[in-house]
Amino acid sequence: MLYKDEINCTVDHKFAIYKSKRKKKNIEVQQYANPVLESAYFISKNSKDVFIPQDSIQEAANTIYSNMKKLKYSVSVWKQHELHPKVANEDAINWIFLVDLLNFSFWSDLEKEKGSDCRERFSIYYKDKIYSGYWSLCAAINRAIDEGIQITNPSVYASPENLSDDKIKYIFRSHTSEEIFLLQERINCMREAGKVLVEKFDGSFINCVKQSNNSAMNLLKIITDNFESFRDESEFLGRKVQFYKRAQILIADIWACFEGYDYGSFNDIDDITMFADYRVPQALFHLGALSYSQNLHNIINSFTLLPNGSQLEIEIRGCSIWSVELLKRLIQQKIKQDNTLDLIPILNTIILDFYIWDFANEHKNTFKVGIHRTRSIFY
Template sequence: MGDDDVDQDLLAFMRKALGLDPSETKAHPTTKVLESALYIFDNSIDVALDRDCVMQAAETIYNAMQKKAYGTSTWSEQELHPQEKNEDTLNFIFTMDVLNFSFWSGLEDEKRFSVDYGGKRYTGYWSLVALLRRALDEGIPITCPYFWVDPTICSDDLLAHVFRSATDEQIPLLQERIECLREAGEVLCERYDGRFSNCVKEANGSAAALVVLLSDEFTCFRDEHKFEGRRVNIYKRAQILAADIWACFNKKSYGHFTDIDSITMFADYRVPVILHALGCLLYSPPLEAHIKAKKLLDTGHPWEVQLRGTSIWCVELIRRQIQKMHPEAGNHINAILIDFYLYDTAKEMERNKEEMIPHHRTRSIWY
């Protein structure tokens, strides 16, 4: 080999040592949720967007979020959310989001499924948080995967006790919740040494990787559907799990994700209501009549997929408009925080009895 020749073996060794070997470079993970949302929006005939209203809503939402100082700290300011920043809290969040679905009721507030805890009565999402805290206070290790998978100590009857209601209406989809807990426990115990923290560690600081891992490993997080001949990913609960970790740990420790902005809004039945009230979402007459009549809408129905997918794309357009008009917002405002604000606002309008279209009624484990 002459003086001017390159030692390719040495060069390859140096590249690998410095982490520059192209064969060692992993592609950035992607959830394909945003791509799915755009595909749904582009092919929707029953749900549309009013772009002028979307632009106006962006300014309204930005100003309101600034006034209320919306940020990751907002999560921990909720009195029922755990305040400690440790693995026990991480386990609490995982358990919570394994079970975080389908709380709507056709009954009046005083008759719907409720949980009494700490001298207060809670409904909806907060009833779930309250019942988990109640169980822990009673000495039931409800956030432990090894507990979920052992029917001798964690019987269906005991879980029914954990989910008990303060009213005659029981929690919706009780059996499905029990099945989700047991399946999640089996996966964690068999593949991750019974620790959800090992899933977070495997994601290696990527929120998207965590969402993909959850949807791949746990069928109860696999929120995938067929729409117009194509599989679409929505991943509401997997995404909100990543977001809850990010917000709870205030972007640090378990909550340090380098790609948190890859997470979209969380397509449920509440946020479309506020987007419709803002004039952003427009419904076809048949769909609007169906929703106003409070008729059930099957999971995976084209109307339901359009509602969820178009809501995701709507919030994405709002996010882009905010960053365009207010570049100083930078990474301070993303789809997660916009979703938190919209959800809280919808609940506030509901409490104030403000006139809004009803939420669509789909009973499923996906939201």
């Protein structure tokens, strides 16, 4: 059963902007400030194999809220991760841009036989620690900076004359025999984005941020209009749908790095949605905020590849976004009724996604359903 959009709770207009409702070919379409949320709503209402369970999403919201209160989870958690920049400045913005430009496809085929923590998977050895997944990307970038490579400078990575393909391969050298996935695609992303930044934005992503006029939605449009590799779109039931996972997390990371101030000040930051990847849906399923048909469950647990843009993959991503939107509304209602508001000073979808992602990575070995496997530059 799909959890009804007419969820019985008060929704603050800042968090879910409803503009209009229209009918087209007997399919209900709802408009929001963020096209990603509009797409997610549409997908969730027409999904055949992914569902948002009405009977357990409330319990999931209770569990998440309780845990977030205990942890005093807030925007400051971003800087607490040891590999993230600690100083919020232009260098940090260009670091974040490069990381989120390359923030995709870290799952390994080795997990099928050896589990998600297998030691043979691609990893980076940095400062006496071994990092895998997203953290391997951060570690590789930081290691390159320590080695004197100007890896975060767009004018450097835009050109093979300044940074050769072989040098980029060296930067992402693995601690194991398994190499980083989609290396050539990552190089292509760097060349394309670096060239755009040099030719249109004076060689720094900070100028994109300045042009946004403190609007996350303006910045989202600047990113997706100008950088092809951030254009995370598909077609579902004859309609274009948007996910913009990396573009949105880029904005969210800047907001979190600056803790909502200076270049991280966006008057509509709460319009950003959940970042539709392969890890958060797994956690949502575990928490009871998402469910799959038996067919899809079997496909996922048999490690079958789901092509990017396939209906099953689109349903997983779209329903995950809408599930987190509903979780946010339920938790916001709880916050309004709670006397301990200081325990969660800010609750938007970004904070909620950060928490669920951290939860997923901490507990992934206990989950009964795996990640869906899609090899893509978009997540």
